Amino acid sequence: MVKALVMTGFGLNCDLETSYALQVAGAEVERVHLNSLIAGEKPLDSYRIFVIGGGFSWGDDHGAGVIMAMRLKHRLQDQISAFVESGGIVIGICNGFQVLVNLGLLPGFEPGLMKREVALIANDCGRFRDQWVNLSVNSASHCVFSSGMESIELPVRHGEGKFFAEPGVIEKLNARRQVFLRYAKPDGSFAAGEFPYNPNGSVEDIAGICDHTGRVAGLMPHPEAFNHFTNHPDWTFLKEKYRREHRPIPEEGDGVRFFRNAVRYFK
Numbered sequence: 001m002v003k004a005l006v007m008t009g010f011g012l013n014c015d016l017e018t019s020y021a022l023q024v025a026g027a028e029v030e031r032v033h034l035n036s037l038i039a040g041e042k043p044l045d046s047y048r049i050f051v052i053g054g055g056f057s058w059g060d061d062h063g064a065g066v067i068m069a070m071r072l073k074h075r076l077q078d079q080i081s082a083f084v085e086s087g088g089i090v091i092g093i094c095n096g097f098q099v100l101v102n103l104g105l106l107p108g109f110e111p112g113l114m115k116r117e118v119a120l121i122a123n124d125c126g127r128f129r130d131q132w133v134n135l136s137v138n139s140a141s142h143c144v145f146s147s148g149m150e151s152i153e154l155p156v157r158h159g160e161g162k163f164f165a166e167p168g169v170i171e172k173l174n175a176r177r178q179v180f181l182r183y184a185k186p187d188g189s190f191a192a193g194e195f196p197y198n199p200n201g202s203v204e205d206i207a208g209i210c211d212h213t214g215r216v217a218g219l220m221p222h223p224e225a226f227n228h229f230t231n232h233p234d235w236t237f238l239k240e241k242y243r244r245e246h247r248p249i250p251e252e253g254d255g256v257r258f259f260r261n262a263v264r265y266f267k
Helices: 016-025 033-037 066-085 095-103 165-174 235-244 254-266
Strands: 003-008 026-034 048-052 089-093 119-121 129-137 149-159 161-166 177-182 208-209 216-219
Touching: 003 016, 003 033, 016 026, 016 048, 016 254, 026 033, 033 066, 048 066, 048 095, 066 089, 066 095, 089 095, 089 254, 095 119, 095 216, 161 208, 165 208
Parallel strands: 003 026, 003 048, 048 089, 089 216
Antiparallel strands: 119 161, 129 149, 129 177, 177 208, 208 216
16 A cells, blocks of 8 residues: 655645545555654655645745745755655645745756745735636656646635746756646637636746656645545536436546556556
């Protein structure tokens, strides 16, 4: 059984949904408080998947994910580096993505250096966004989580989700195929910055990136929030549509596919 650690504490609040999605995907899951990790009560190297989920760690008071990233960097940097080097998988979702970029684990151009080169800043619309978005998956990316996908719908809920980096960094991300997820229109074409398809103004519609290994990834949308078919806002319409087309009505939400890919990687 693949063991997964879902971190909790200090404002992270999506741990139950994330744990459930991983369990559905076939993992053995433990929710572990940050303090237990720091104290060594739950050593990171006893797991294969490490998740930093959504929420508002430390209330985003000093910028989204900043304080959590500093706690991890100054207390667990060596453990996290060793975890990645040994083949472990790390995913940061929403606030977790903000943590990973502040920590410097993403984009990770120079392994082990943990240098901050990208940022997630305030939405261009000037307010918190809670909506479902269409996403285009980069089939050329080597990201473990998005393997076999072409597109997906997921919810976003954030106030600081605009992906920003200097042009040279964006070029490097594209050249190294580290952008695995982009905001899109319903027809599958890129959002091209158009609101509300791109809900935050992210440069080049970037919604998720990975490191050079494909095993460390971060994304602003919430795959754990689409763990069941009925999570989708149009599920009643879709249920009737499938019924009329004599198609089976799914039980599982598409977001579970991200976690199933992670579990399958070790099998």
